[in-house]
Amino acid sequence: MDLSQLRACTSTRRLRSIHAILISSGRIRDVFFPTTLVSLYSRLGDLRSAALSFAHTPNKNIFSFNSIIATYIHHGLPFDAGRCFRSLLLAGPRVRPDEFTFPVALKASLDLSYGKAMHSLVRKLGLGWNVFVSSSLMHMYSRFGAVRDAEKVFVEMPERDSGAWNAMVSGFCQNGMAADAVRVFSAMVAEGVRVDRVTFASVLPVCAPLDDLLLGLAIHVFAIKQGLDVELFVSNALIDMYAKMGCIEGAQQKFDDMLDRDLVSWNSIISAYEQAGKPHTALELHSEMQKSGVQPDVLTLVSLASAVAQQGNVLSGRSVHAYITRRGWDTDDIIAGNAIVDMYAKLGVVELAQRMFDKMPVRDVITWNTLLTGYSQNGLADEAIDVYETMEQSEGIRPIQGTLVSVLPAYSHLGALQKGMRIHAQAMQIGLHSDVYVGTCLIDMYAKCGRLNEAVALFEKEIPRASSGPWNAIIAGYGIHGHGKQALRIFSQMEQEMVKPDNVTFVSLLSACSHAGLVDGGQRCFHVMQTKYGIRPVVKHYACMVDLLGRAGDLDAAYGLIRTMPIEPDSAVWGALLGACRVHGNVELGALASEFLFEIDPENVGYYVLLSNMYAKTGDWDGVNDVRSLAKRRHLQKTPGWSSIEVNNKVNVFFTGNQSHPQYENICKEAVILLAKMKSLGYVPDYSFVLQDVEEDEKEHILSNHSERLAITFGLMNTAPKTSIKIFKNLRVCGDCHNATKFISRITEREITVRDSNRFHHFRDGICSCGDYW
Template sequence: MSMASLQLLHSTPPPISKTTYSPSRLDLCSTMAEIKQHHAQIIKLGLSSDNDTIGRVIKFCAISETKDLNYALKVFHTLPSPDPFIYNTIIRGYLQSNLPRNCITFYTKMLEDSVIPNNFTFPPLIRACCVDNAIQEGKQVHSHVIKYGFLSDGFAQNNLIHMYVNFNNLEDARRVFDKLVYKDDVSWTTLIDGYAQLGCLDEAYKVFESMPVDKRKNSAVSWNAMIAAYVQSSRFHEAFELFEKMRLENVKMDKFVAASMLSACIGLGALEQGKWIHRYIKESGIEVDSKLQTTVIDMYCKCGCLDEAFEVFKRLESKGISSWNCMIGGLAINGKGVAAIELLKEMEREKNLAPDYITFVNLLSACAHSGLVDEGKYYFRYMTEVYGIEPGMEHYGCMVDLLGRAGLLEEARKVIDEMPMRPDVGVLGALLGACKIHGNIELGEEIGKQVIELEPSNSGRYVLLANLYANAGRWEDVAYVRKLMNDRGVKKAPGCSAIELEGAVNEFIAGGRTHPEAKEIYAKVNEILDRLRSVGYVPVTDGVLHDISEEERENPLYYHSEKLAIAFGLLRAKPGETLRITKNLRVCKDCHQVSKLISKVYDREIVVRDRNRFHQFKGGECSCNDYW
């Protein structure tokens, strides 16, 4: 090596000066300790008044992952004349730190210091007004957007639409939208979401329909906004109709539309549609995030396909807490309490993963649906002793349900009395249901009156109390409950059941005759009942004769909605095909008995999902073991 090369090797780099310092070095910092070292060097170099250099320091301190907003403010106050970029950075810092009122105050200071806002000022400022619900300030900010010439700025305008939606002011949101020169996906979606959030779904659809066709074809986001709105409002048929229209217009489904449609499948029990969507996800290469994975598992669980759900679950490369919770919950509603406990134990063997609050809600629910009293008591203590999870309202509700179903009504009452919080209507409703099952009139009457006052518009609460009175022969009290319902305008929810055949969902209402094949269906029901009588069927009329149950009594009893759905299934399903029924109410005793007998006499497996759980009827038996 030459002498010149050795000298070059051992020479020290020239010292950094004010003119050679590069502010871009600040962008490489990852901790507050580093940025403070650089800040000290900047002060020594005499650059502490340079907006570009100090602005980068403030940016790191205000909005980085390891931010220190107080330090950012101290640095800000040393600047003689900060520019709009620096003010905007502080406003963003306040917003990220969930201090929306400070954003508004700091904007006021910006104006007082005669600093003119730019197009980056208004989006975070408008969002701050949303978070703080600052209606008057928001309107003033809107006027400033106009005053400073940002009427054509899409970011500001879209945030204004969102702001007025947040203020429940759809009129002004629509006014901003209508004045937009260029409406992008965010503009359309924000307004559609706004109408949907306030329950104006028909108006939301009108906005969606007014989108230019070429724009709509390239916007899965707007389709999902409308589909998700229908799903969240339980208008599942309209979600399916819109999804079909989306397919006809050749709009590519993304992970968000897939998740929304899987939820619609859950709502209607549309297993075949759900399977098709699952296949499409796998074949089209749609990004499958944890939410979509969980929704697929949930769809199979809630459409009565537990084996498929478990297969999807087992094949997951990485199982997050939501996937485990969903699978345990699926086992719960299918009455697989022992399997749910085994899955918890398997989960506990996983590294870096611990059960959470929801895990134990689902596990305790599994114990309740399977009559595992001792196990339920054990895990109720276990979650606190091992994981430090304090029981919440849902856990107490599960324990009351567990004990109540098992006939341990006084023990269930003791759990309620010892709760650290006031029991909600769900907890008390669980005890009321148990009183109805076990005929405890005195306790049921006390709890029933409380539940009705807590939830005066829920017809099911009146129904339970009235049936309790009816079973005790207290007809005057039955009449009183009926009068109370009439006086308050509370209508009984009609029983509604759905069955999916060949990808189409058919719905039936108790005693309804609107189905195009109603004549054949009713004839089939009568044929079925005649055949069942020959093997000893006697109607279970417990609580039926008093016209105050969850379905119209003697409408007749034989024409409850699930009976109509099963009859249609026997008429139209392929030989040996499992009949899958989804019902909005709890299965009554008579329909439960009839379903068991049909499964034996017609040699047909029937799966019924009511509002509480799954019933799998096969060979004259039910998976619930008559415990539901």
């Protein structure tokens, strides 16, 4: 019985019988045999026999320990490997870890301090000279984010082979230092170090973060020259590189060229199509993959979850979820769990997202972000904020960029300035306040919470402005505050600074122009967008244009644009026309727009209200009743209007005609006094905003019970004289209330700001900043 006989053994059964012979012949007492058996059992996947063989090894030497440690590592059991390593340390002075032990044993380190202890042991034993040991140390450091320590090991190595260089490249890459990774790679090539497949697999992933397709192509060519592009790992990395650079053809080409593909190849190409917005192809490739006999893993399913989310198919979503659950991945794998939360959130079924979230045994910051974003993007700002505040209470979870980017819009939406400012402070603490994405959200938040000056200051001094995001935010900010000319000025500055506008820029610009009545400016933008920047208008741009033309009174042009637009108008377009008809009293065209709206978006009560409003204004009570009964037949209820005001850090919410506020009686008394003063200055109630066919007295009462009026009166009573008052209204401010507020600002010498669902109105000394144009 010698080594070659043992090596030839390819079945567990045969190996066991040899094992038995070795025991009966007594040769098992030679440490060589049981140690070899450990490796052989391990290779055949028989972990139990390997462990037994190790346990029964007499006079274990370093080979015995190295074999069993490697066995556990290769079977994904770092904990057991660590246990064996510790018993090696306790085995006495005769057996000591050697240069073969550490490369494997280091994989068992669970945290940085454990790894550092291993490193000092390496130093004590004088094993740092070995390239395998040192590269493993580098790998360990990189794994725990201590890439600088890895670099130190690298620099101090007496000699470096390709493996060491590769470890340095991937160390930088895994820690997001793509530029350094490329630097090391170039140095490696320059110094004539042999590159191998691992080099290419390590360096290719840096191209995407650097957004450098040329680099990727150059590396690809270099790999071809080395004859390494056909290697499986390299091919897979190439597929991914092309996919991430948005070059789906390149990815597909590489995939087609491959002779044999593994799971990673399939996963990469599936994810490539999913991320290219082609979920259908992704799903097709998945079935092809199964036909070719490759079984999906967690990552396959993660891509599928995103694909079905994109398709908007809840049923497919549920079946993907069921598949993941059947495999037990939903609770075992945090990424799979997160993917399910994300999938349901994107499908708009936040309840299921929340249910998955609740079911997860472990959650990380991505889990929280995903749920938070889910609520935020489904318009549930309150819930999003709840999630954020609960997250803050949970131990070990610290917000990251994505967290702030998700929560800030929720505060913007609610106009919660104080809370938004708290996030600003947190961003400063974690050094994210001048991050472009966070900064853009901060600009948006300040603008939408009424602090345009702060928004401008951030834009001017704090936030990098090489990309369109911050520009779009500040343009939109000027827009909702009615400063259309400023918005246009910023846009020409943007052109001067050579920042490329995108379609969002033009949505912001057009709506800024429409709020300010800048018809010419808006039309110029609409033109420039197409001719100079080659941006084809989407339906949102048309909605802005219809709004712009319509509100300025050119209803014919607005309707003409709708009729000639090359894409199907949606509810926003017809809604803009209807709104303009309301302002300019064109009942006929308004009724026409409504017909489309009741068809396209039958659930939106706002349109029914607008139309009945128009009929009411002309005294056409039959028309009012028709619209109302239509809404009733469709079981629609008017969205309750509410206004809120923050006084002494407490938010007071008022509903129209709502009498539940503790100060309601006093507010009414105050309102009566105020109304008398207003009338003496010439205020005349505009009853056309009353939708009920009732007596005039009653109409006056209804108007002064509008939520914004209650909130303003409450504010006057509960804040110091001369201080300004800020009100938020969920719908558009009522025309009569708008007029009334002008009088109130004059009588009380107060500055009153009303943010409605559309824009800001700043009232001061009887004038509104919008110039009564909104």
